[in-house]
Amino acid sequence: MTTNGTTNGTTDSTTDITATVYDDLPLTLSEAGSGRPVLILHGGGGPATVAGIARHLAGSAHTLTPVHPGWDGTPRPARLTGIDDLALAYLHFLHDRGLRDVMVIGSSLGGWTAAEMAVRDTAGIITGLVLINAVGVHVESEPIADIFALDPRAIAEHTWHDPDRFYVDPADTPAGQLAARQANMATMRVIAGDPYMHDPKLMRRLGRVRQPALLLWGESDRVVTPAYGAAYADAFGDGRLEVIPKAGHLPQVEQPEATFALIDAHLREE
Numbered sequence: 001m002t003t004n005g006t007t008n009g010t011t012d013s014t015t016d017i018t019a020t021v022y023d024d025l026p027l028t029l030s031e032a033g034s035g036r037p038v039l040i041l042h043g044g045g046g047p048a049t050v051a052g053i054a055r056h057l058a059g060s061a062h063t064l065t066p067v068h069p070g071w072d073g074t075p076r077p078a079r080l081t082g083i084d085d086l087a088l089a090y091l092h093f094l095h096d097r098g099l100r101d102v103m104v105i106g107s108s109l110g111g112w113t114a115a116e117m118a119v120r121d122t123a124g125i126i127t128g129l130v131l132i133n134a135v136g137v138h139v140e141s142e143p144i145a146d147i148f149a150l151d152p153r154a155i156a157e158h159t160w161h162d163p164d165r166f167y168v169d170p171a172d173t174p175a176g177q178l179a180a181r182q183a184n185m186a187t188m189r190v191i192a193g194d195p196y197m198h199d200p201k202l203m204r205r206l207g208r209v210r211q212p213a214l215l216l217w218g219e220s221d222r223v224v225t226p227a228y229g230a231a232y233a234d235a236f237g238d239g240r241l242e243v244i245p246k247a248g249h250l251p252q253v254e255q256p257e258a259t260f261a262l263i264d265a266h267l268r269e270e
Helices: 048-059 081-098 109-120 152-159 175-192 201-208 225-234 256-269
Strands: 016-024 027-032 037-041 061-068 103-106 124-132 211-216 239-244
Touching: 016 081, 027 048, 027 081, 037 048, 037 081, 037 109, 048 061, 048 103, 048 109, 048 256, 081 109, 081 175, 103 109, 109 124, 109 175, 109 256, 124 256, 201 225, 211 225, 225 239, 239 256
Parallel strands: 037 061, 037 103, 103 124, 124 211, 211 239
Antiparallel strands: 016 027, 027 061
């Protein structure tokens, strides 16, 4: 692995895109900035959905932003079949890099991964969490929308506060981009499709997580509702929910200033 990083969690200000093989798991990783390590995990929409968070934090933290194997054309080994596999791989990566006092920020499926990391972090590497419209738990009264059953317009209606602004007709999308999206969805089916978008054991395990957990939620999310987010936050030993107005499943995209301000405040409180 080629990197300008050191084991105390600092790098120079240059962002490096690095391909490495970790535990036989290929990782494509972007690093930037210096200071406290912050691992930023994307959801099903891919790394572009958290790129703004990484850019924002690179001025004050050491950001590590991986591409999950199987997304954006990266290889997915056959043995990577669940979010628990992903969570353990990232935990081992942090441990082997000698990183400590790590904040993990995860969006949607990335938030689920962050929660799975926290329940397995017996070494105390992770000291704070930010989950943004995360999936991963089962809430009886608030089912997760089945995005595999929705057409593109319905997905936009569920995802965005302002779907007309963000919806892109597949007929207007280049064939290469469509193929990449379909491949991302295929990977998501493998690692999060059964049981659908949750770990049946995770909810009851979250009470053992004592790291401060900030859960950010777009008020208009119809994939996982704010009520789902409230139940999620309540399950943590130290969880807090903040609802962001005029935002859906990706508040960091629709309302970046409000989202970044809440993340910054959480980092300062840690």
